[in-house]
Amino acid sequence: MIQISHLSKKYKNNADYSVVDLDLKIDEGEIFGLLGPNGAGKTTLISMLSSLIKPTSGSFSINGLTFQKNANQLKQLIGIVPQEYALYPTLTAYENLYYLGSMYGLKGKLLKEKINFHLEVLGLEKFSNKKLDTFSGGMKRRVNLIASILHNPKVLFLDEPTVGVDVQSKNVIIENLKKLNAQGTTIIYTSHHLNEAEQFCTKVAIIDHGRIIIEGAPKNLISQYPESHNLEDVFLTLTGKALRDHA
Amino acid sequence: MHKLWASTYKELLLLSRDIGGLAILFVMPLVLVVTITLIQDSTFRSINDNKIPILWVDYDKGEVSKNIYDGLAESKSFNIIGKESDSEAKELVFKGKYQLAIVIPANLSSELEKKVNLNVEGLLSKFGLEEETPQSEKADLEKKEVILYFDPATQMAFKNSIKNGIDKMIFKIETQTIYKAFQSQITDDETEAIFDTESFITFKEVTPSIGKNEIIPNSVQHNVPAWTLFAIFFIIVPLSINMVKEKSQGTFVRLRTNPVSYLTVLGGKTVIYLAVCLIQFGLMLGIGVYLFPILGLPSLDVSGKIPLLFLVALFAGLAAIGLGLLLGTVAKTQEQSAPFGATFVVILAALGGVWVPVFIMPKFMQTLSNLSPMNWGLNAFYDVFLRDVGLMDLVPELTLLFLFFVITTAISIVYNERKNAV
Secondary structure, eight states, rough: OOOEEEEEEOOTTSSOOOOEEEEEOOOOTTTEEEEEEEESSSHHHHHHTTTTOOOSSSEEEEBBBOHHHHHHHHHEEEEEEEESSOOOOTSBHHHHHHHHTTTTOOHHHHHHHHHHHHHHHTTTTGTSSSSSGGHHHHHHHHHHHHHHHOOOOOOEEEEEETTTTHHHHHHHHHHHHHHHHHHTOOOEEEEOOOHHHHHHHHEEEETTTEEEEEEEEEEHHHHSTTTTHHHHHHHHHHHHOOOOOOO | HHHHHHHHHHHHHHHOOOOHHHHIIHHHHHHHHHHHHHHEEEEEEESSSSSSSEEEEEEEHHHHHHHHHHHHHHHHHHEEEEEHHHHHHHHHHHTTSSSEEEEOOTTHHHHHHHHHHHHHHHHHHHHTTOOOOOEEEEEEEEOOOOOEEOOSOHHHHHHHHHHHHHHHHHHHHHHHHHHHHHHHHHOOOOSSSOSSOOSSSSOOOOOOEEEEEEEOOOHHHHHHHOOOOHHTTHHHHHHHHHHHHHHHHHHHHHHHHHSSHHHHHHHHHHHHHHHHHHHHHHHHHHHIIIHHHHHOOOOOOOOTHHHHHHHHHHHHHHHHHHHHHHHHHHSSSSSHHHHHHHHHHHHHHHHHSSSOOOGOHHHHHHHTTTTTTTHHHHHHHHHTTTTTTHHHHHHHHHHHHHHHHHHHHHHHHHHHHHTOOO
């Protein structure tokens, strides 16, 4: 499904590479977690895979398609849930979704049905005509998710989709993602919530300093380190306990 | 097409929910055009109700000073306030209490008459009609100066017009005194008209006309097109802010991951902001036609010109939007786009001849002026309002405005693609 080969990224004003010669293969139907400390290169990798930034070197393909050759086809195939809300605060939830759904070529009755369906599934049907700037963080996250799945993407990239939301919202989001995955959507997601990733992901990769340091099913990784009881222990063993503040 | 429609609808919703933005877009230009027209109206009026108070110090008390005084009074531009001393008048003017003081020197009338008489007698003696005037009498005459004190803040144009006006009056008085001196030397009968003292050469201004109706320029015909154009171009500020906001909200980033072209995104903005320009223009015309007469200003004459005026507004709007799209694409923050946009419009307006006519600019600035889309737009508006031209005469200016829109939009798209190339 996703084939990444020798992918690297170095930002103009940075001395170091954010992603270094990265090779990765993600199979169809997986829920793949990209885990790592702050500044490890997770968001950079997702941004490259979703066409937001240009790799310095290397290549990748999704379903055999590349952005260089099949940009629009590929964009129709994927969905991106950005870390920020990326919605219009003065528009209602419905208006936001109508516009963003239209950008995927959806229209008319089909678009309206899809919007209403997802709003209902994610518990927002009562608020569909309320402006986004009156929503809580959790509600905005759910609208953010709907905006990326209206077109039934084959691959869904999520950059920390549950950050800053209440437990109930987080639960609804994760449950909905599981349903999407069951319907055939491959999910690639980044998170700092290691417990969530351990429960949710079929496979994870721990990234640090732009390189993948370990990759596999969460249970397999935990079993590789006998002194570790969970994914967080594995994570701290591999990345250390030193703070990773960066500016 | 559906994506363009959705983008347009989204822009409409965003704009309709921004009350402050709407006020800036619609109310401020109207306030601007009314204010500027009211201020500039006096310069276009032949009869001015707002008289400028000036100080008058008359040490002469003779015929010459009376003629100058009458000339100033006849102009109906001044409220003449008499003062006894030169120093008092000077102090009041230099403190900015008055714009101007005129000081007529003592014995101006008698000395002028003496000088003219001497000259006339000298001339006649050459023909053997008079005895030669002694040189000592000529040497006794000293030159007289009419002193003008101007407030240091007075604009050069006002100063020059006053100086020219007084110079003309003095010249006329001198000429008439010469005629009088000849008359008195040649005949004793004062009623006998030997010289026709009326000016032989006069001038007549011929203005363009539609049929039998002359197109007489007034403050409204000049100000409405100029300041409407200024308002149309000011749209680059809210438009670029709208785009920068989308960047900071992250919605532009999301759109980059969607299968939609940047051209479509810009297309939605173009349609809505162009509609804003045309509505704004319609309101301006409405103000000119209906509100100005109520405010005591001349009514804007749009009879038979509305289709062409809207055509010019459409192309001027496109040029302004192209510039706004480019600024919004390049700017990263509102702090960059808003001040730059506002300042740039002012520069374009200055270059375009909105404030100072292009023909009085230095040569280099006149060349630069040809590059200002506001200059093209203003010329097109003046063509319609004041020169009564047809559609074909507007084609060069409309083409330039449209090309400007195409080029700025193309640069925006190329810049965006290069910056975000994958």
